[in-house]
Amino acid sequence: MIVSRTTLNSDIKKLNDIISSYNLVIKGKPNTGIKVVGLEKDIRIFIFRKYFFNYMYKEDIFLIKMIICFFDETFEKYKIDKQAKS
Numbered sequence: 511m512i513v514s515r516t517t518l519n520s521d522i523k524k525l526n527d528i529i530s531s532y533n534l535v536i537k538g539k540p541n542t543g544i545k546v547v548g549l550e551k552d553i554r555i556f557i558f559r560k561y562f563f564n565y566m567y568k569e570d571i572f573l574i575k576m577i578i579c580f581f582d583e584t585f586e587k588y589k590i591d592k593q594a595k596s
Contacts (some may be wrong), residue, residue, distance in 0.1 A: 529546065532548070534548035535547050551582065571582075
């Protein structure tokens, strides 16, 4: 599949807008690649919420807050690194 550079840049900007509400950002270097940068917890919440939770439960705010609290407590309890490893 061939995608123009303009289309790719536009899609990355849209994705950056979406993930910014999760305290995540896309960073990259020309001819090297791109990556999502942020706290491990925030990356996991984004994945869980966008690809599992919304599919199963839609927008149940109470449950979302419980899950975020669960992530916070788990990451603190097991001292999981705050910054995702590259």
